[in-house]
Amino acid sequence: MRDFMEIVKAMADENRIRILYCLKDRELCVCQVIEFLGLAPSTTSKHLSILHQARLLDSQKKGRWVYYRTAGPDASPVVQQALAWVFGALEQDKQIQADRQTLEAVLRMEPEELCKIQAER
Amino acid sequence: MRDFMEIVKAMADENRIRILYCLKDRELCVCQVIEFLGLAPSTTSKHLSILHQARLLDSQKKGRWVYYRTAGPDASPVVQQALAWVFGALEQDKQIQADRQTLEAVLRMEPEELCKIQAER
DNA sequence: CCTATAATTCGCTATATGACGAAATATAAT
DNA sequence: ATTATATTTCGTCATATAGCGAATTATAGG
Numbered sequence: 001m002r003d004f005m006e007i008v009k010a011m012a013d014e015n016r017i018r019i020l021y022c023l024k025d026r027e028l029c030v031c032q033v034i035e036f037l038g039l040a041p042s043t044t045s046k047h048l049s050i051l052h053q054a055r056l057l058d059s060q061k062k063g064r065w066v067y068y069r070t071a072g073p074d075a076s077p078v079v080q081q082a083l084a085w086v087f088g089a090l091e092q093d094k095q096i097q098a099d100r101q102t103l104e105a106v107l108r109m110e111p112e113e114l115c116k117i118q119a120e121r
Numbered sequence: 122m123r124d125f126m127e128i129v130k131a132m133a134d135e136n137r138i139r140i141l142y143c144l145k146d147r148e149l150c151v152c153q154v155i156e157f158l159g160l161a162p163s164t165t166s167k168h169l170s171i172l173h174q175a176r177l178l179d180s181q182k183k184g185r186w187v188y189y190r191t192a193g194p195d196a197s198p199v200v201q202q203a204l205a206w207v208f209g210a211l212e213q214d215k216q217i218q219a220d221r222q223t224l225e226a227v228l229r230m231e232p233e234e235l236c237k238i239q240a241e242r
Numbered sequence: 243c244c245t246a247t248a249a250t251t252c253g254c255t256a257t258a259t260g261a262c263g264a265a266a267t268a269t270a271a272t
Numbered sequence: 273a274t275t276a277t278a279t280t281t282c283g284t285c286a287t288a289t290a291g292c293g294a295a296t297t298a299t300a301g302g
Binding site for chain 3: 015047064
């Protein structure tokens with residue numbers, strides 16, 4: 001029950017659902033997710049941590065950068081079903097569609113470039 | 122997105138998950154759910170209302186009694202998948218198994234009898 | 243009509259959560 | 273070694289939520 005509740009609660013926030021979508025079949029470093037959401041680094045990092053703790057995200061550290069992506073085939077059936085449910089439910093959603101545009105813009109920039117811009121704020 | 126978030130948030134509480142389970146393939150009146158959870162009537166009613174608002178529960182009024190049950194085949198695919206996910210995930214859960222015992226005990230009493238007992242508290 | 247009662251709504255309190263900026267940590271580059 | 277920088281952790285605030293009891297609503301029965 002605890003594991004299940006951790007997953008549901010991790011999904012019970014709109015920004016975290018948007019994160020799941022932008023990390024579907026793609027890995028992004030934290031600064032890219034920060035740019036995508038438009039939230040503070042600390043807030044974004046917390047969201048990622050909650051999703052990771054619930055096993056909805058895999059993470060990989062590469063030097064100074066940390067990359068996240070949605071859980072792969074190693075994930076438990078409960079997690080797999082959760083992701084399938086979310087992705088099925090919001091395929092046509094306005095916000096998610098808009099997010100796809102935002103994400104493309106973010107992807108056009110290299111992480112290095114992005115972090116430099118964020119440092120200037 | 123709003124509908125989806127309403128569903129996820131409705132599921133993001135352990136007592137509400139327990140309610141979903143006890144109303145699976147079975148309709149119960151509010152006083153039975155009160156007894157099942159052991160929470161105050163006002164609290165229980167709020168939980169039921171949240172689940173109903175999210176379309177996870179159907180309700181039917183019969184005189185003074187209100188009966189709830191999990192959403193039937195008319196429900197949207199998103200709701201159906203949500204229920205299938207929950208029910209699949211917790212089939213073996215300790216709490217849910219214990220709840221089955223509790224529920225049997227509750228079902229042995231008639232609603233009328235039950236309400237009378239609750240009134241005395 | 244009036245009373246009893248099943249359920250809901252309201253007002254309140256305690257705790258949980260999301261947001262931020264500042265400080266800390268960890269790694270790369272000089 | 274020292275500095276720069278990507279990320280996380282910590283402290284704080286504002287808002288959201290779960291819980292209760294009291295008051296209200298709606299229906300059944302006298």
